Amino acid sequence: MKQNIPFAKVFIGENERKYLNEVLESGWLTTAGKALELERRFAEAVGATYACAVNSCTAALHLGIEALGIQPGDKVFVPSMTFTASAEVIRYMQADPIFVDTEYRSNLITPEILEAAIKKHPDVRFIVIVHFGGQAVDLDQILPLCKKHNIRVLEDAAHAFPAKRNGKWVGSQGDVSCFSFYANKTITTGEGGMLVTNDEQLYKRAKVMRLHGINRDVWDRFTAKTPSWEYDVVEAGYKYNMPDINAAIGLGQLEQAELFRKERQRAAEYYTERLSDLNSIDLPLIHVANDEHAWHLYPIILKPSAKVSRNAFIEKMSEAGIGTSVHYKPLHQMTYYKERYHLNSADYPNAEKTWQGNVSLPIFAFMKEEELAYICDTVRAILE
Ligand SMILES: Cc1ncc(COP(=O)(O)O)c(C=O)c1O
Known part of the structure; x- marks a missing residue:
């Protein structure tokens, strides 16, 4: 008998409703305690030191690539077999993607492919690695190669939570990793993403740029003793923060990841x-x-x-x-x-x-x- 089976399906239950109700009842709908809590728990889940909750993985990739210091005209390796977000953020910085092939059937970059690409383009100093379909790239092989050639790594982990290779979580190893909580992902916040890193400088930069280049976030402004109107703008940043409404759904989902x-x-x-x-x-x-x-x-x-x-x-x-x-x-x-x-x-x-x-x-x-x-x-x- 004919069935109707969608390509993807979201599961929202009591757990998400419980956190969501707390947000609705608190009256504070935008970024606050729930987003902070999601950051803390997510960082712990992937074994990273810092996490920065944002409103999409694309935003996380943009913040990550910006924090890595990519300049106009820089060249960045990126697989051709990926979603356009992996490459478009390179263009946001007026840098140029150098597309590379990937392994047949896994769609992952391999050391052999990267070595050949480096030989052809020895001037490239950045790479976007995509953990395609939720399977982790072999970073134990790729990261030493990148280090040897002075290439900094942005991991597009949109598909890859929770994912592990060689006993290590995706998100625990590279310079910056970016996850997606879009509705069809393993866990969702409706729309949302997370940047994680072990590098304090990158984290601080991403955090400032996430909210207009302001040196204090909104929650801090309204909870700290310093008056809320008192802040400085230190850069022309973006508006990429994750609202607590979304973070609440994420907290409920994370517990079931x-x-x-x-x-x-x-x-x-x-x-x-x-x-x-x-x-x-x-x-x-x-x-x-x-x-x-x-x-x-x-x-x-x-x-x-x-x-x-x-x-x-x-x-x-x-x-x-x-x-x-x-x-x-x-x-x-x-x-x-x-x-x-x-x-x-x-x-x-x-x-x-x-x-x-x-x-x-x-x-x-x-x-x-x-x-x-x-x-x-x-x-x-x-x-x-
Ligand atoms: C490989 C890859 N990178 C980045 C993204 C962007 O994620 P988001 O929709 O959360 O911005 C996606 C979206 O599915 C993706 O598949």
């Missing part, structure tokens, strides 16, 4: 077991079998030998009531980047091969066994 992650993993394992014998698709390559995978996405790739095109496959899934998505059309194919930087598809063979057939299957917590079985049966019926 490991449950949500395990639930996603259950779905991913089901797909892998039930679909691995299909010759016409490639399944995600898993490097973190003994660590934690956030399983934000479960992307499959239809091979050229598949009976149907990717678009026809999506259409048929949709007719069967199953939501899917594509992650991603690579950035080297997007008009803005392609035209501005005269990019050539031949330089990104793995991203190209992926883009010919990538489709992400539904993945969210508490997927029912019947739903998973129905999705696998439908995939099989379309492809066989």
Whole structure:
């Protein structure tokens, strides 16, 4: 029987309502105690010293890249196989992305790819690393390479909470890591993000720039003894603070993060077991079998030998009531980047091969066994 299964689903329950009610009853809706509490608990969860709550991961990436001191005309490595936010923040600083390819099936940067990129562009001093789909990049290999070549690292961890590789949490190792709490992520605040770092200077800079370049935040202004009107503007900053309404939802979600992650993993394992014998698709390559995978996405790739095109496959899934998505059309194919930087598809063979057939299957917590079985049966019926 036909089912209706969305691509993503949010779980909001009593826990989130409890924190949200506290905010509504307090009358203080914008950034205050709940945002501070979320920062404290999130930093603890990923093993970082500092956390700065913001209204999106894009805002966190912007603050991070600004705090790293990127200047106009600087060049920054960034994967082509990612969401545009990873690269657009480079343009916010009037710096230029140098797109790199990623490993086929994991969409992660590898030491080999980075080494080749450094050889070709020895003047690059920054990199945006994307922990694609919730699987962590091997930072034990990538960070020493970056250090050797004086490259500072901004981690786009939009997909990667909670995620671990080589026993280390994403967020605990690099210069700056940025997480997303957009509605389809493992935990959500509706819209929201978090910048984490172990570097006090970067943290202080991000915190000032988060709120208009003002040297005191609003909560401090209204709770400290110094009069609230007394503040200085030390930079032309942004308006990126996370309101307590959002932080309250985040606190409720954070307490269930490991449950949500395990639930996603259950779905991913089901797909892998039930679909691995299909010759016409490639399944995600898993490097973190003994660590934690956030399983934000479960992307499959239809091979050229598949009976149907990717678009026809999506259409048929949709007719069967199953939501899917594509992650991603690579950035080297997007008009803005392609035209501005005269990019050539031949330089990104793995991203190209992926883009010919990538489709992400539904993945969210508490997927029912019947739903998973129905999705696998439908995939099989379309492809066989
Ligand atoms: C890889 C990547 N980076 C950054 C972002 C931006 O996140 P946000 O929507 O929280 O700004 C996204 C959004 O999903 C993403 O997929």
